[in-house]
Amino acid sequence: MLLRILSTVFMLFFIAACGSTPKDTASSSDAGTITETSSVSGGVAGGTQDDLVINVGDRVFFGYDSHDLSSDAQEQLQVQASWMKQYSEVSLTVEGHCDERGTREYNIALGERRAQAMKNYLIGLGVEAGRLSTISYGKERPAVLGSNDAAYAQNRRAVAVVN
Amino acid sequence: MKKIKILFFAILLLFNSNSLISEELEIGISQGSVKPTPIAITEFYSNNLNAVKVGRDISEVISNNLERSGLFIPLIKESFIQNNESLNKQPRFEDWKIIKAQHLLSGNVNIDGNDFIVKFKLFDVYAGKMIVEGGYRVGKNGNDWRRVSHIISDEIFERITGEGGYFDTRIVYVAESGPAGKKQKRLAIMDQDQANHLFLTDGSYMVLTPRFSPTSQKITYMSYINNEPRVYLYDIEKGQSEIVGDFPGMTFAPRFSPDGKKIVMSYTDSSIGNSEIYVMDLMTRMDERITNNPGIDVSPSFSPDGKKIVFNSNRGTRQHLYVMDVNGKNVKRISKGAGSYFTPVWSPRSDLIAFTKVEGGQFYIGVMETDGKNERMISKAFHVEGPTWSPNGRYLMYYKQSQTFTDSEGNVKSGGESRLFMIDITGYNEREVITPLEGSDPAWSPLLQ
Numbered sequence: 231m232l233l234r235i236l237s238t239v240f241m242l243f244f245i246a247a248c249g250s251t252p253k254d255t256a257s258s259s260d261a262g263t264i265t266e267t268s269s270v271s272g273g274v275a276g277g278t279q280d281d282l283v284i285n286v287g288d289r290v291f292f293g294y295d296s297h298d299l300s301s302d303a304q305e306q307l308q309v310q311a312s313w314m315k316q317y318s319e320v321s322l323t324v325e326g327h328c329d330e331r332g333t334r335e336y337n338i339a340l341g342e343r344r345a346q347a348m349k350n351y352l353i354g355l356g357v358e359a360g361r362l363s364t365i366s367y368g369k370e371r372p373a374v375l376g377s378n379d380a381a382y383a384q385n386r387r388a389v390a391v392v393n
Numbered sequence: 394m395k396k397i398k399i400l401f402f403a404i405l406l407l408f409n410s411n412s413l414i415s416e417e418l419e420i421g422i423s424q425g426s427v428k429p430t431p432i433a434i435t436e437f438y439s440n441n442l443n444a445v446k447v448g449r450d451i452s453e454v455i456s457n458n459l460e461r462s463g464l465f466i467p468l469i470k471e472s473f474i475q476n477n478e479s480l481n482k483q484p485r486f487e488d489w490k491i492i493k494a495q496h497l498l499s500g501n502v503n504i505d506g507n508d509f510i511v512k513f514k515l516f517d518v519y520a521g522k523m524i525v526e527g528g529y530r531v532g533k534n535g536n537d538w539r540r541v542s543h544i545i546s547d548e549i550f551e552r553i554t555g556e557g558g559y560f561d562t563r564i565v566y567v568a569e570s571g572p573a574g575k576k577q578k579r580l581a582i583m584d585q586d587q588a589n590h591l592f593l594t595d596g597s598y599m600v601l602t603p604r605f606s607p608t609s610q611k612i613t614y615m616s617y618i619n620n621e622p623r624v625y626l627y628d629i630e631k632g633q634s635e636i637v638g639d640f641p642g643m644t645f646a647p648r649f650s651p652d653g654k655k656i657v658m659s660y661t662d663s664s665i666g667n668s669e670i671y672v673m674d675l676m677t678r679m680d681e682r683i684t685n686n687p688g689i690d691v692s693p694s695f696s697p698d699g700k701k702i703v704f705n706s707n708r709g710t711r712q713h714l715y716v717m718d719v720n721g722k723n724v725k726r727i728s729k730g731a732g733s734y735f736t737p738v739w740s741p742r743s744d745l746i747a748f749t750k751v752e753g754g755q756f757y758i759g760v761m762e763t764d765g766k767n768e769r770m771i772s773k774a775f776h777v778e779g780p781t782w783s784p785n786g787r788y789l790m791y792y793k794q795s796q797t798f799t800d801s802e803g804n805v806k807s808g809g810e811s812r813l814f815m816i817d818i819t820g821y822n823e824r825e826v827i828t829p830l831e832g833s834d835p836a837w838s839p840l841l842q
Contacts, residue, residue, distance in 0.1 A: 295707075330794070333735040333749050333778045334601055334834065335646040336705060336712065338615075338622070339659060339668040339689040342643060346666025364663060365620060366643060370599060372574045376799035377775070377808070 277317035279392040286313045290348060292386040295332070297343035299351055307348065310390060311355035321361040322390045324349050328369045329382035341366030348388040363393075427821060429466045430495050430553060432459060433473060433518075437500035437511065438481040444502040447509060447538050454542035455498065455549070458560045458586060462550065462788075463822030468494055489518045496524075496553060500545070507533050511541050515549055525552050539588055540841070547840070557785035560585060563838040564790065565603045565612050566813060568592060569831040573797065573809045576831070580614060582629065585837070587827055593627060602646060602779075603627075605838040607741075608653030612836075613637065615645045624658050626675070638673050638680055650695050657693040657702060670704055672719070683721035694738045694746075695719075696763070703727070703737040703746055703763075714748060716763065727765035736779055739763070741839075742786030745818070749778040749791075758791050760818055771820035781837045783815075790815040790826060792833040 274280035282288045287310065290303035299307070314320060326345030328337035345364035353359050374384040434456045437448035459465035474488040480499045489497050500513035512528040525548055531537045540561060547558025568581035580593040580600045593612075594600055603614035610629040615622060624644040627634040637656055638644065642663035647656050654675055659668040660682075670684040670693045684690040688708030695702055703716045709726070712733040717724040728734040732752025739746055743763070750757040750770065756777045761768040776794040783790070790813060797809035811833040813826040826835070 330776065330797075331751070331754075333692070333705075335659070335692045336689065336707075336735050338601075338643070338645050339661065339691045342661045342668065343666055343689070346663075350666070364666070365622065366661075368601075370576075370578070370601070375574050375797055375803060375805050375809070377796040378799075381799075381803075 277320050277392075282310075282313065282390060282392060286310055288391070289387045289389040291383060292344055292388070294329070294382075294386070295340065296386075297340065297347045299347055303348075304351065307351050308355060311352050311357050314352065314357045314361065321393045322363075323393055324362060324364045325371075325389045325391060326364065326366040327371060327373070327385055327387050327389065329385045330369045330372065330377065331382060332369065334368055334370075337368035338366050341368045344386070344388045348390070427464060427817070427819070429464055431466045431468055431493055432496040432498065432549075432553075433468045433489055433492065433494035434459070434498045435473065435477055435480060435500070436470070437502050437513070438477040439502040440478075441502075441504050444504050444509060448500070448502040451500065451502070451511065451538055451542045451545070452498075454539055454586065454588075455546045458543065458546040459549065461586070461824065463817050464550075464554055468492055484516055486516070486518050486521045489516075494518050496549075498545075498549065504533065505530070509533055509538060509541075511538065511545075513545050513548075515552060525549075536589070539584065543584070543586070556787055558840065559783040559785045559788065559837075561841050562784060563589075563605075563841070564813075564826070564835050565593075565605055565614075565838070566792075566828070566835040567601060567603065567833045568828065569811055569833060570596075573805045578833075580612070580627070581828070581830075581832075582612075583828070590829060593629075593632075602834050604648050604781075604836045606649045606653045607651055607839045608649075611649075611653070613647040613649060613656050613658075615647065624656065626656075637675075638678065640680075644671075646692050648694050651697050651699045657695060659691045659693070670702070670721075683717070683719070684724075685721070692736045696739050697741055697743045701739075703739055705735050705737060714746065714761075714765070727761070727763070728768070729765050730768055738780055738782060740782050740786040741784055745786070747780040747782065747789050747818075749780065758789060758816075760789075769820070771818060772814070772816055772823055777814075779834050781835050783837050784839045786818075788815050788817055790835045790837060792835060794833070 287306050290306050324345040326341030328341050349362045349364050372385045374381040434452055436452045439445050439448045456467040460467050472492045475485050481501050497516040497518050503510045508530045510530055514526040515524045517524050529541045531541050543561040546560040550558045562585045563582055564585055565582045568579045569576045571577045577596040578599045579596045580603055583590040599617040601615045603612050612627040614625055616625045622643045624637040624647040625634045626637050640660055643661045645659050647658035656673045660671045661668045668689050668691050669682055670690045671680050671682050673680045686708050688706050690706045692705040693702050700719055701716055706715050713726050714728040714734045714737045715724050715726050732750050735749040737746050737748045745760045746763055747760045750759050756774055757770040758772040758777055758780050759770040774793045775796045777791055780789045780791045792811050792813050794811045795808040798806045800806050811831045813832040813835050814823055815826055816823040
């Protein structure tokens with residue numbers, strides 16, 4: 231939950247930095263409640279990567295050596311699935327990533343499992359399988375640098391990227 | 394006489410390493426020690442001014458090779474009494490006994506047309522006799538003389554230690570550069586002494602985990618070209634690469650079979666998402682799935698007889714090492730300790746399996762017998778992984794990544810660097826293998842043909 235709050239704060243900061251008026255999202259402390267998002271929100275076009283990152287949330291996080299979706303992650307993906315239904319022309323590549331505390335080869339396999347877990351959950355929520363593909367980067371593309379638990383937690387992730 | 398000496402040397406090694414292993418157990422790392430042999434490596438003599446420099450260079454390459462092995466101490470040239478011209482005619486063993494050289498290498502270089510003729514003689518100083526001699530013809534241009542230096546180094550190493558050589562070999566590895574988190578990763582190759590360094594890919598796409606063919610100048614590796622992570626085959630002589638197989642999902646963690654005719658690797662069917670082990674025949678291009686388990690199966694490595702495969706799986710509670718027949722039958726777990734085990738590699742001598750281990754937040758490189766007995770750790774670091782064997786089974790190379798420290802804004806202050814290291818498998822003589830950029834995923838070639 232801490233991570234979600236952090237990422238929300240980050241998003242708000244990002245929006246503020248863009249100089250736009252975040253009418254829809256600023257009123258909410260939860261990045262998940264974007265039901266009132268119109269096709270243009272926070273100055274970004276709907277159905278784009280920016281829209282996904284700012285108004286929906288593009289990623290979910292995993293525990294150490296795990297590809298299980300937590301309840302937070304599931305909640306996040308429900309929002310993402312609604313967004314996918316709203317923008318039916320959008321297709322996504324789901325990237326699986328790991329922290330640095332494993333070997334390259336094992337982490338490539340684990341990253342793929344994380345990406346698959348996210349993909350399969352979205353399919354379970356009614357997103358067409360043909361709109362989702364996966365790729366694993368293992369530990370090669372950390373989101374946050376640093377050899378510490380906070381960084382590792384941010385790096386154990388699956389991230390949706392609009393194709 | 395020579396046989397006796399070699400035997401004595403081998404016993405000395407065994408005795409020293411064993412006795413120290415038991416003493417060092419409390420820190421978990423076995424550090425063997427050996428008594429390196431003092432050897433006088435003289436500059437190869439030439440009366441032709443155009444060959445004097447290469448004579449000196451050959452001697453230097455051999456000296457550096459033997460010194461890095463940890464089994465020899467090349468004596469400093471300033472201590473030599475007999476000069477090279479005189480030595481070239483006949484060694485005065487008394488002069489070499491005084492400086493306590495057990496062995497003496499002499500050689501000469503002559504020019505014949507466009508070639509150097511390089512000859513060497515290795516002497517046992519105390520026995521007062523020659524052990525081995527040889528001669529090579531090599532083109533004057535370029536630095537082919539370096540290969541001759543490595544071949545002579547191997548002759549010396551083999552004659553004195555009784556083990557196979559490893560100097561006339563190359564290393565392929567991943568050269569890393571650029572900002573942390575976005576490092577460019579390129580295939581690079583170099584001689585084992587770091588000379589003749591060459592990049593094989595341009596860095597426009599990421600490559601990982603290269604491995605040498607045991608029989609040809611080919612490399613298999615994983616590439617992210619076109620954002621499709623797949624196993625590729627690179628022909629060093631032709632400078633060409635091709636994809637291995639036509640798999641609809643990710644293929645990775647490749648290694649050659651001992652005969653070089655097959656590649657074993659992991660494949661993740663994108664409709665399932667689980668990694669299983671496949672063997673691909675490079676001639677027929679037929680593939681065969683050999684594991685079928687809901688766990689992650691990864692990092693396969695053939696036994697030198699080609700009959701078994703050791704691999705890494707998280708079936709069960711944690712990551713462990715398993716051995717199976719090449720058809721996937723008779724799967725047996727071999728790792729028994731606490732912690733998690735990764736990246737097993739079978740020694741070319743058949744006797745040992747090297748691996749990466751993670752326990753209590755520390756990373757280790759270790760070796761165990763092929764049934765999992767007598768596990769011992771030989772290197773320990775914040776992060777160390779991916780061992781590769783020298784072709785004589787005496788040394789391991791791997792890479793370490795240092796801990797990354799960041800400031801309050803998440804910018805890297807220090808660390809996060811990857812470097813190659815090698816070590817004697819007794820746990821003795823660990824040293825960095827210097828590369829122009831950062832390095833990871835080293836793989837040792839067989840002895841060159």
